[in-house]
Amino acid sequence: MINTSKNTRISDTAHILNKIKKLKIDTLYPIVQIAKNSDSTRVYLSRLADKGEILKVKRGLFYKPTNKTLYKKSNRTIPLDKSLFVNDLFWSVKDGFEINAADLIKAYLMDYTEADLMGLYTLFGYKRLISDSLKIYKKRDNEFYQKIRKILEQFEQWRLHDKRD
Numbered sequence: 001m002i003n004t005s006k007n008t009r010i011s012d013t014a015h016i017l018n019k020i021k022k023l024k025i026d027t028l029y030p031i032v033q034i035a036k037n038s039d040s041t042r043v044y045l046s047r048l049a050d051k052g053e054i055l056k057v058k059r060g061l062f063y064k065p066t067n068k069t070l071y072k073k074s075n076r077t078i079p080l081d082k083s084l085f086v087n088d089l090f091w092s093v094k095d096g097f098e099i100n101a102a103d104l105i106k107a108y109l110m111d112y113t114e115a116d117l118m119g120l121y122t123l124f125g126y127k128r129l130i131s132d133s134l135k136i137y138k139k140r141d142n143e144f145y146q147k148i149r150k151i152l153e154q155f156e157q158w159r160l161h162d163k164r165d
Helices: 012-022 039-051 101-110 114-124 126-137 143-160
Strands: 055-058 061-063 077-079 098-100
Touching (some): 012 039, 077 101, 098 101, 101 114, 114 126
Antiparallel strands (some): 077 098
């Protein structure tokens, strides 16, 4: 027998996703506005954040970004695009080779130039590169970490002040 009642409710995750799709872009929202604060809700919102559908700002707050993140933080493989980098650190493989994203980031953060950082920034964004460079250099007062951070902050300023549509 099929349940045809008008009170039939779609799943919580589909309900949350429908609410998020209707939200305004780049507006801060509390999580409790779209769903009750439960373990399943937090897990689902974390998955949406990994996909780039939302960005978590701090505990209990999120927003829907205008530009979605290209790659999530997992150990995902991506096709190598050598045109984004000046130094060819992966000279032994062809362009388009599937490479682990974490290995690509680590290699270019250990032996970086400003042009190579721009390629990484294009692929992964500011937050991922800052957190990974901190993992590599261990301390915020490390001179290499400071140089990388300064360059990435400059890229971020350029992006935020870009007037092109």
